[in-house]
Amino acid sequence: MSEASPAGEGAPSKKALKKQQKEAEKAAKKAERQAQQAADAEASEGEDYAKDRYGVSRMVQSHEKPDRKLVKVSTLNSDVADQTVWVRARLHTSRGKGKQCFVVLRQQQFTVQGILNVNETISKAMIKFTSGVAKESIVDVEGVVAVVPQKIESCTQQDVELRLQRFYVISQSVPRLPLQIEDASRPKGEEEEGSQAPTVNQDTRLDNRILDLRTQTNQAIFRVEAAVCQLFREALRKRDFVEIHTPKIISAASEGGANVFTVSYFKTNAYLAQSPQLYKQMAIAADFNRVFTVGAVFRAEDSNTHRHLCEFVGLDLEMAFDYHYHEVTDVIGGMFNDIFRGLRDRFPTEIAMVNKQFPAEPFKFLDPPLRLEFPEGVKMLKDAGVEMGDEDDLSTPNEKLLGRLVKAKYDTDFYILDKYPLAVRPFYTMPDPNNPKYSNSYDMFMRGEEILSGAQRIHDPEFLSERAKHHGIDLETIKSYIDSFRFGAPPHGGGGIGMERVVMLYLGLDNIRKTSMFPRDPKRLTP
Amino acid sequence: MTQKNGPGMYKVEPYYDFNRIPVELPTCMFKMASYLENSENNQEDPKLIELERRQEHILQELKSLENEVSTLASKLKPSADVIVTRQKDTALGSVIHDIVIYANPAQPLLSLGVLYEMLKVNYRCRSSVHIHSSVKSLPDRLWSCFSNGVELSRGEAQISLTLIWKDVSHGPIMMVAAPSQSPIHGEANIARYVARLLNPGYDATDPVRATTVDHWLDLATSSLVNGSSKEKAAGVRALNSRLGRCEWLAGPSISVADVVCWSALHGAGQAAGAPANVQKWLKACAGHSLFTMASGLVTA
Numbered sequence: 001m002s003e004a005s006p007a008g009e010g011a012p013s014k015k016a017l018k019k020q021q022k023e024a025e026k027a028a029k030k031a032e033r034q035a036q037q038a039a040d041a042e043a044s045e046g047e048d049y050a051k052d053r054y055g056v057s058r059m060v061q062s063h064e065k066p067d068r069k070l071v072k073v074s075t076l077n078s079d080v081a082d083q084t085v086w087v088r089a090r091l092h093t094s095r096g097k098g099k100q101c102f103v104v105l106r107q108q109q110f111t112v113q114g115i116l117n118v119n120e121t122i123s124k125a126m127i128k129f130t131s132g133v134a135k136e137s138i139v140d141v142e143g144v145v146a147v148v149p150q151k152i153e154s155c156t157q158q159d160v161e162l163r164l165q166r167f168y169v170i171s172q173s174v175p176r177l178p179l180q181i182e183d184a185s186r187p188k189g190e191e192e193e194g195s196q197a198p199t200v201n202q203d204t205r206l207d208n209r210i211l212d213l214r215t216q217t218n219q220a221i222f223r224v225e226a227a228v229c230q231l232f233r234e235a236l237r238k239r240d241f242v243e244i245h246t247p248k249i250i251s252a253a254s255e256g257g258a259n260v261f262t263v264s265y266f267k268t269n270a271y272l273a274q275s276p277q278l279y280k281q282m283a284i285a286a287d288f289n290r291v292f293t294v295g296a297v298f299r300a301e302d303s304n305t306h307r308h309l310c311e312f313v314g315l316d317l318e319m320a321f322d323y324h325y326h327e328v329t330d331v332i333g334g335m336f337n338d339i340f341r342g343l344r345d346r347f348p349t350e351i352a353m354v355n356k357q358f359p360a361e362p363f364k365f366l367d368p369p370l371r372l373e374f375p376e377g378v379k380m381l382k383d384a385g386v387e388m389g390d391e392d393d394l395s396t397p398n399e400k401l402l403g404r405l406v407k408a409k410y411d412t413d414f415y416i417l418d419k420y421p422l423a424v425r426p427f428y429t430m431p432d433p434n435n436p437k438y439s440n441s442y443d444m445f446m447r448g449e450e451i452l453s454g455a456q457r458i459h460d461p462e463f464l465s466e467r468a469k470h471h472g473i474d475l476e477t478i479k480s481y482i483d484s485f486r487f488g489a490p491p492h493g494g495g496g497i498g499m500e501r502v503v504m505l506y507l508g509l510d511n512i513r514k515t516s517m518f519p520r521d522p523k524r525l526t527p
Numbered sequence: 528m529t530q531k532n533g534p535g536m537y538k539v540e541p542y543y544d545f546n547r548i549p550v551e552l553p554t555c556m557f558k559m560a561s562y563l564e565n566s567e568n569n570q571e572d573p574k575l576i577e578l579e580r581r582q583e584h585i586l587q588e589l590k591s592l593e594n595e596v597s598t599l600a601s602k603l604k605p606s607a608d609v610i611v612t613r614q615k616d617t618a619l620g621s622v623i624h625d626i627v628i629y630a631n632p633a634q635p636l637l638s639l640g641v642l643y644e645m646l647k648v649n650y651r652c653r654s655s656v657h658i659h660s661s662v663k664s665l666p667d668r669l670w671s672c673f674s675n676g677v678e679l680s681r682g683e684a685q686i687s688l689t690l691i692w693k694d695v696s697h698g699p700i701m702m703v704a705a706p707s708q709s710p711i712h713g714e715a716n717i718a719r720y721v722a723r724l725l726n727p728g729y730d731a732t733d734p735v736r737a738t739t740v741d742h743w744l745d746l747a748t749s750s751l752v753n754g755s756s757k758e759k760a761a762g763v764r765a766l767n768s769r770l771g772r773c774e775w776l777a778g779p780s781i782s783v784a785d786v787v788c789w790s791a792l793h794g795a796g797q798a799a800g801a802p803a804n805v806q807k808w809l810k811a812c813a814g815h816s817l818f819t820m821a822s823g824l825v826t827a
Contacts, residue, residue, distance in 0.1 A: 408702070
């Protein structure tokens with residue numbers, strides 16, 4: 001606006017001044033009109049007899065400790081019928097219809113319907129206020145639990161509703177949401193009034209992750225994820241494992257040299273750990289016998305696929321064994337079965353809730369887990385018409401196909417593939433004693449995707465050097481690794497699991513970003 | 528000039544007389560020395576003689592083979608299938624042949640124990656028992672039903688029997704090669720498969736016995752397992768009359784017909800009140816070495 005003004009930035013032009021004045025007049029008029037309207041409304045309804053029953057509360061700054069017990073939405077059912085309860089929840093939706101207002105209150109993954117009717121205690125103004133509160137605001141309400149004759153299909157608490165008496169806003173949301181919670185929780189392909197109902201795409205979700213995480217589905221997904229971690233720990237503690245913590249800033253790349261993030265470390269550089277492999281093995285050499293660790297793992301792989309992340313949570317374990325590495329596969333297989341059984345038996349509601357938005361077949365497994373050998377897998381693939389060599393590694397499509405073939409024959413979504421060709425495994429893998437082409441190594445699969453890769457490691461420093469030389473690795477770069485076995489090390493084996501991948505595959509989801517709360521991939525560093 | 532035009536003023540001899548002088552007409556455009564004539568000069572090539580000798584030898588061998596086959600064919604009829612089944616024998620291949628069987632723990636598959644023992648006689652076998660996630664708990668005796676004896680590793684065994692306790696509703700199901708088969712249902716059909724695995728020439732060597740076995744397998748399926756109580760009783764009567772005449776149901780020795788009927792009889796709860804001949808036969812089964820493992824499941 002300064003363009004027209006010869007005086008420059010300092011003084012507004014005449015024109016602008018005039019405009020401002022006009023606007024001010026307008027605003028004043030509007031305010032007047034609103035006041036008039038309010039007054040009229042009040043005049044027509046008389047004094048608002050319900051004005052103490054609603055409103056925006058003052059900010060909770062810990063002024064007081066009222067003797068008021070807030071009830072969880074999940075506990076509202078016909079058992080507490082006719083009781084008056086206080087609930088703090090989010091306003092999921094509110095619809096005002098003249099003398100009535102319906103609200104849906106949401107608390108984490110649970111929802112309940114609330115209703116307000118104009119009567120001698122509830123005024124029309126209160127209805128108006130309630131229906132005007134922005135969605136996603138946090139509210140305190142008082143209401144009577146009432147059994148409904150017809151089930152409320154849209155809520156998790158289907159048998160009861162709340163007859164609201166009081167309605168206070170505790171924390172307001174801005175009225176315009178970047179995404180609608182209903183849209184974000186809608187299954188793909190659902191129709192609404194004859195046309196495709198709106199859904200929210202992945203990037204919008206991740207950009208507004210806080211809102212997205214509020215959906216019932218995400219509440220359930222991350223509860224399942226927490227359960228996986230908890231069950232992993234339980235299963236291993238039961239088997240006498242010790243939890244250890246390994247450094248994430250390391251001096252040399254642990255597996256090969258590629259795919260590491262470099263960070264500055266005072267006057268020199270350091271790397272972010274790609275896997276706790278070395279440290280797990282050192283703990284074994286230090287007589288911890290059986291160890292596991294849960295922690296972040298970093299991979300600087302520039303691959304934008306549905307199953308790669310640059311930072312993920314690794315569930316790693318390593319154990320010394322007595323005579324045969326199948327002791328290790330039995331322990332890991334048993335641990336997985338404990339996790340699967342625990343999820344099936346202890347978290348059925350969460351799994352059902354995720355399935356509502358992302359339908360998937362229930363996860364099937366065998367106890368004890370199925371263990372096939374690599375040549376068998378190759379034969380199954382060849383019988384199905386795949387052309388591959390006996391010692392080729394499995395490509396991703398072949399892994400998926402093998403998963404389907406195994407499912408068709410054995411009806412299991414989880415299996416162990418044993419005895420991989422030596423040529424496709426890292427240098428520290430122990431070769432098979434009977435056939436030098438194969439090795440004592442294994443991969444484990446869920447729904448046809450690899451989730452764990454492991455092996456018996458070479459614990460003899462001389463043999464380890466020999467294998468490293470065979471792979472053309474400069475012994476100087478791995479000197480500390482080889483030296484850690486020089487003071488005697490028990491035979492040992494183990495493996496590493498990607499937590500996000502396990503959750504994704506257990507629930508049958510299509511993208512690993514759905515199971516990482518704030519995913520990091522080559523294109524995303526925020527939020 | 529005379530007017531007389533006689534036969535001719537001059538008699539001229541024809542210039543060519545084709546009859547007298549033979550004229551050699553060419554049969555080809557260019558004449559060349561025969562290429563083959565050279566080798567004729569070189570006498571007989573020793574390589575060629577050797578080749579000829581070998582061919583003779585092979586022909587002779589073939590002839591003797593043919594004779595042998597025809598004498599065998601006159602002894603064993605029909606002969607055509609024998610060759611086919613020999614191929615089938617090698618189809619087991621170097622990689623383990625894994626037979627997967629789903630069974631419901633509510634109806635334990637008694638015959639499987641016996642069939643497994645039968646396979647063990649001919650092949651290096653291993654077995655494994657799993658519970659499917661559709662089944663929450665399993666009695667101990669079903670867990671341990673196969674895990675006696677030394678376990679072979681997967682690489683060493685020829686045949687693997689994978690028993691999966693699963694919530695299947697209509698009898699056991701067998702899977703061998705997922706992409707090329709549909710599931711095989713029923714105890715009798717599993718027994719049929721195993722019988723052919725044991726003896727690749729099963730249908731060819733003794734068709735009469737094969738048919739008899741089939742008859743009793745059908746009876747076990749239709750009357751003893753799936754029949755009404757009336758049909759079950761009729762099935763037991765049929766067994767009784769047969770066993771009055773023979774020791775075993777089909778042929779001079781034990782067969783899969785005995786195994787499946789025995790299993791079906793126990794499964795249907797008809798074993799206790801069976802008539803005399805059947806009782807005698809049940810006793811003979813229980814005493815047979817192949818039945819030791821399976822009998823453990825019955826008494827438990």
